[in-house]
Amino acid sequence: MKVRFKIWRQDSPIDKGSFKVYEVDGLNPDMSFLEALDHLNEKLVLRNEKVIAFDHDCREGICGQCGVFINGRAHGPHENTTTCQLHMRSFEEGKVIVVEPWRAKAFPVIKDLIVDRSAFDRIIEHGGYISAKTGTASEANAIPVGKDIAERVMDVAACIGCGACVATCKNSSAALFTSAKINHLNSLPQGKPEEHQRVLDMTAQMAKEDFGHCTFTGACEVECPEGISINNIAEMNARFLKAKLFR
Amino acid sequence: MDLFFRKGVIASTGLFLCLFLIVHLSANCILLLPEDISRELYNSYSTTLRENLLIKLVAYILYLSIILHVVYALLVTIRNRKSTPIKYAVNHSNENSSWTSQNMGFIGFFILLFIVIHLANFWARIKLGMGEEVGTDALGNLDVYEVTSSLFHNIYYVSFYSLLMIPLGLHLHHGLKSAFKTLGFYHKKGLQAIAKIAVVYALIMSIGFGIIPFIVYFK
Ligand code: FES
Numbered sequence: 054m055k056v057r058f059k060i061w062r063q064d065s066p067i068d069k070g071s072f073k074v075y076e077v078d079g080l081n082p083d084m085s086f087l088e089a090l091d092h093l094n095e096k097l098v099l100r101n102e103k104v105i106a107f108d109h110d111c112r113e114g115i116c117g118q119c120g121v122f123i124n125g126r127a128h129g130p131h132e133n134t135t136t137c138q139l140h141m142r143s144f145e146e147g148k149v150i151v152v153e154p155w156r157a158k159a160f161p162v163i164k165d166l167i168v169d170r171s172a173f174d175r176i177i178e179h180g181g182y183i184s185a186k187t188g189t190a191s192e193a194n195a196i197p198v199g200k201d202i203a204e205r206v207m208d209v210a211a212c213i214g215c216g217a218c219v220a221t222c223k224n225s226s227a228a229l230f231t232s233a234k235i236n237h238l239n240s241l242p243q244g245k246p247e248e249h250q251r252v253l254d255m256t257a258q259m260a261k262e263d264f265g266h267c268t269f270t271g272a273c274e275v276e277c278p279e280g281i282s283i284n285n286i287a288e289m290n291a292r293f294l295k296a297k298l299f300r
Numbered sequence: 301m302d303l304f305f306r307k308g309v310i311a312s313t314g315l316f317l318c319l320f321l322i323v324h325l326s327a328n329c330i331l332l333l334p335e336d337i338s339r340e341l342y343n344s345y346s347t348t349l350r351e352n353l354l355i356k357l358v359a360y361i362l363y364l365s366i367i368l369h370v371v372y373a374l375l376v377t378i379r380n381r382k383s384t385p386i387k388y389a390v391n392h393s394n395e396n397s398s399w400t401s402q403n404m405g406f407i408g409f410f411i412l413l414f415i416v417i418h419l420a421n422f423w424a425r426i427k428l429g430m431g432e433e434v435g436t437d438a439l440g441n442l443d444v445y446e447v448t449s450s451l452f453h454n455i456y457y458v459s460f461y462s463l464l465m466i467p468l469g470l471h472l473h474h475g476l477k478s479a480f481k482t483l484g485f486y487h488k489k490g491l492q493a494i495a496k497i498a499v500v501y502a503l504i505m506s507i508g509f510g511i512i513p514f515i516v517y518f519k
Contacts (some may be wrong), residue, residue, distance in 0.1 A: 151389060153388055156384065260303045268376070270393075271401060287480070291485070
């Protein structure tokens with residue numbers, strides 16, 4: 054299989070950067086997108102050119118490290134998937150594939166396709182944890198959690214923090230990510246003690262970072278690899294109001 | 301200022317304006333009656349509104365709502381623009397969201413333009429007494445019907461009024477659907493119902509407001 058990659062190259066955060074086109078041959082349609090980039094990088098090494106920098110770790114859709122904008126969509130043309138779970142068979146032979154880093158003021162480019170997502174970490178630092186001692190695995194089962202709550206919590210706990218929600222949002226809003234973290238912890242008994250403070254602190258940090266407002270375009274829930282529902286943002290808003298009123 | 305507050309102002313003023321439009325459209329329906337009944341009813345209705353103290357208060361809330369809605373929408377847009385300084389070279393946002401939701405500000409601009417002209421046509425003449433003087437009808441009420449009817453016998457105004465109801469419909473659809481989420485309503489089935497209501501509401505408003513000028517024109 055043969056494609057033309059049009060990839061964003063940028064040496065450093067202060068470099069201006071530009072697109073570069075690479076003809077890549079000898080691809081297997083069953084290769085993952087990242088394997089195709091590996092394949093291209095091997096060629097670049099042999100040609101003594103700088104390899105393309107991109108983030109990845111698990112390559113099985115669970116770590117949230119990978120994530121680039123492919124042909125105008127976060128994580129490529131499919132809904133609810135990660136870049137590492139995307140395969141070359143999703144593209145047409147001989148066509149151009151445009152690859153860009155996440156574009157958001159809050160996610161500055163470090164190099165080529167790698168962006169700095171530490172704004173997410175700082176939101177987590179402001180309450181995305183619990184202070185209760187959870188004990189061992191068996192003790193976890195001693196705290197009863199209803200099946201429906203457990204299910205709902207699992208849905209949001211699935212967030213891998215890849216940043217696709219911010220990347221695809223026309224406002225670069227981090228509302229889906231932040232709401233997933235807040236609703237996850239606030240729905241569980243272990244998260245109750247600092248329930249209100251958590252909402253206020255995490256949303257305040259979200260506002261401090263360079264994220265925009267959520268205007269409910271709904272793009273985030275379509276691109277989210279875990280299919281986290283946008284209704285979580287509404288739930289976060291409700292929790293925020295509650296915290297303001299009852300803290 | 302927190303992100304919630306700004307959007308909260310836009311959502312709550314927006315919902316108030318949605319309610320107002322229902323009352324407005326019901327009043328417009330009077331124009332569909334035969335001319336003599338319509339003129340009398342329309343004029344006495346508008347006189348009642350103008351002289352009612354409570355309605356006066358509501359009118360001020362209405363002006364304030366429009367202003368706040370626009371000002372806060374601008375603030376939100378400014379922040380959103382700042383958050384997205386670099387655009388993608390290729391972005392197929394149409395594959396993951398509706399055009400309307402991506403362009404609420406752009407659509408809103410046309411609605412604002414409409415409101416300004418609409419106020420100049422009616423409000424400025426009737427309430428502020430600017431421009432040509434408004435006469436009275438047989439009962440001595442200000443002849444607001446005449447103002448409306450003469451305006452709606454001008455094809456340019458009729459087209460303008462009707463055409464701009466398209467952006468209104470789009471704006472109302474996304475606005476109504478999203479306002480409840482912004483204000484923290486997250487009941488799943490409820491939101492699904494609101495999404496459906498929003499479609500029906502937006503259709504009724506845009507078609508209703510858009511078609512009445514034409515009916516008056518051909519009456
Ligand atoms: S590399 Fe871990 S999710 Fe893609």
